[in-house]
Amino acid sequence: MSNLRVYNSYVRDKEDFVSLVPGHVGMYVCGPTVSGESHLGHARPYITFDVIFRYLMHLGYKVRYVRNITDAGHFEEEGREAVDKISTKAQIEKMEPMELVQKYTNLFHWAMDQFNCLPPSIEPTATGHIVEQISMIEELIKAGYAYEVNGSVYFDVKKYAKGHDYGKLSGRVIDDLLETTRELEGQEEKKDRADFALWKAAPPEHIMRWKSPWGEGFPGWHIECSAMSTKYLGKQFDIHGGGMDLLFPHHESEIAQSTICNHVPPARYWIHNNMITINGKKMGKSYNNVIKLTEMFSGDHPMLEKAYSPMTIRFFILQTHYRSTLDFSNEALQAAEKGLKRLMEAYEWLKQSEAVGQRSEVGGQKQEDEGLKKKVTTLLNELDDFINDDFNTAKVMANIFELIPVINSLKDKTIAFEALGADTFNLLKDKLKTFIEDILGLKQESAANDDKLKGVMQVLIELRKEARAKKDWATSDKIRNQLAEIGIQLKDEKNGNISWNLTSL
RNA sequence: GGUACCGUGGCCGAGGGGCUAGGCAGAGGUCUGCAAAACCUUUUACAGCAGUUCGAAUCUGCUCGGUACCUCCA
Structure with missing residues (x-):
């Protein structure tokens, strides 16, 4: 059997997967910002990494899967005062920020459960790790890679770039970066435009605020992941994942911060899933084409012809390789729905049927059909090779579909049970259970x-x-x-x- | 403007120098009281133009079209 190979964004190539500590895997995946309801776009990374999590466990690794909840508002709205997204919305909705955050966190958890995503091993929140973030920032200042201005602290990218390869992950050239970054509020405080915030002084209207050595404020966007991944997975861990849109600046900045504090790059393998598009455009807040997950499940959205079940969406996502863009359409979803139905119905029959007592009542061949056995075992064995090849769930699915006519023919007795033989039958049953349920995480949902x-x-x-x-x-x-x-x-x-x-x- | 990536049959999507991907839809057939389901068979393909090669959807160049990141984002 082949070994697991993963595409590492950091080297832009597939590499053999070897964990730092034999038998154990540490995996950090950037979680959602819970300032709003989860949408279809959120489904992709968490289903993708759920399959990766499940597969690593299937391989026998003890996996610690850490996925954060970004619940601290620390975003600036362009052209305005540094007003926290969460607190702005909270004022509109007349809610406590933490109440809002709790509501959307609950909804997120509910959606993940609908998708049959296993909960991560640890799900730390940004607000629960302010102390760790502050001390990491202090270390960065002490190391001379961060500086304070008017109660805010910034990371000195230019200095870092002198001794390190800032931009390697995202393919950025530092000099270009300095020239092309757009004009943003608060830029004048920075020594350099490429510098990013570690801590932001909170303006008076900002509701979410914490005391720090630099005054009251809130953490920068990137520092939480560095602080929490270090705390729970150590200075260096195996896998860091997230959406491709996080490559820059988020992950690039994480690498810089962690490398200075821990003297070692944080992750060995960087895995990034591609985006879901809708009519060819990325689904995102900025595009105003967001379909919330609750709307997907209920069909209550102008773009939706009908409701789509969580398993249909999971299946739809896994039918594509995670590094390709996936274009949404009603037609594609409906095709997935039908395909999933055919798959699950055949599988349900297989699951409840036993090798013993599966004697064909009708006449016909009573001998083993070597050609059939070979075809089935080959298709089954290839499943391991495909999933090992950078988690190619699309190819796994294709092979499973090729097995469906065999299963249905056994059911209809157009293929005699004896033709397949007990061993192959049991292999078929076991392998499909492993892949469909344990690895792909598909379940009967009716x-x-x-x-x-x-x-x-x-x-x-x-x-x-x-x-x-x-x-x-x-x-x-x-x-x-x-x-x-x-x-x-x-x-x-x-x-x-x-x-x-x-x-x- | 800078940097990447992509363009596959009616739709979605794998693959990635010679070997049927797969799903959905379409056509024909088997089965059925009828239908559905299931099973069997089957049509339509690699954006365009050059080049490399015995051979290119796959490599190279150009052209056209599209997307992403550079700003919060999954």
Whole structure:
């Protein structure tokens, strides 16, 4: 079997993955800013890294997955006073900042749960680590790489760039950076335009504020991740992840801060997921084309033709490689929905069927079909190679889909069980469980698990079977059609059974 | 303006010098009381123009088109 290779943004190439401490992996992923509701864009990184988290654990690593919650307002609005986004909104909504932050954090957690994303090992908040951030800033000042002006502290990028490669991660050239950075409020305080804030003095109207050696203020955007990753994962850890839009300046700045404080670059492997686009444009606040996750799930948005379930979105995202952009459209989502349905229905049958007792009742071949066995085992073994190749879930999915006709043919008995053989059957079952459930994190999400509903359906199915036996087509069609109207689809199978599932209306 | 990246069949998307990606949709068939589902078969492809090569969707150059980052962002 192949070894795991990951694309490291820092070297712009795929590398063999070797953890710093054998058997353990430390992974830090930049979490959401909870000043607003999570949107479709948030789904991508957290589902991507959920699969990475799951796969590393599958490989046997003990993984500490740290994902922060940015709940401290420390953003400046262009052309205005340094007013905190969170506090601005809080005034409008007449809420306490922390109340607002809590609300959106809860919503975020709820959405992650809907997506079947495993919770991270540690989920630190920026507001809970002000002390750590302040002491890191003090270290930077002591080291001579940060300076204070009017109660704010800035990182000296020019000085850092003399001895270090500032811009390596994001492919920036420092000199260009100095010239092309746009005019921003507060620039005059900085020694250099490329410098970034570590601590900002809070203007009087700023609600979120903390005491510091430099007066009351709030931390700069980049310092929280450096402080918290160091605290929970050490000076150097294995994986640092996030969206590609964070490459610059966020991750570049993190590298600079951490490198000065810890004398070692923070992460070995930088992994960045690409963006979700909508009509070819990045989804983002600045573009006014944001679809919130609650709107995705309810279908309550002008751009949406219908509601899309969390698993449909998860599947849709995993059908694409994480480093490609993924364009959203109703058509694409609906294609994903149908594909997922076919996949899960075949898989559900496979899951409940046993190798023992799977004797084909009909005639036909009773011998093992070497060609079929080889095809199945090859497709299954390739799953490991594909996921190892920089988490290529798209190829994993493709192979799984190639196995579906085999599963359905076993179900319909157009392929005799003996043709596949018990060993291959069990391999198929085990591997698909591992990949579909454990690694890709897909699950059956319909209410079809309700025992009472199951009982009711059994009654209706019996009635329909009896009607059909009497060739009472009026009754049998009535049962089928009326159920269809309320979103329950009946399917007459080849073996005379009737199965059912819930459909989205 | 600077720096990257991308342009694949009706749609979405893998791949990345010679080998069917896959999904959805379309067509034909099998099955079925009918339908659906399922299964089988199947059509449409690599933006354009040059070049390298025995051979290019894949490499190189140019052209056109698009996107991202440079400012908060997943």
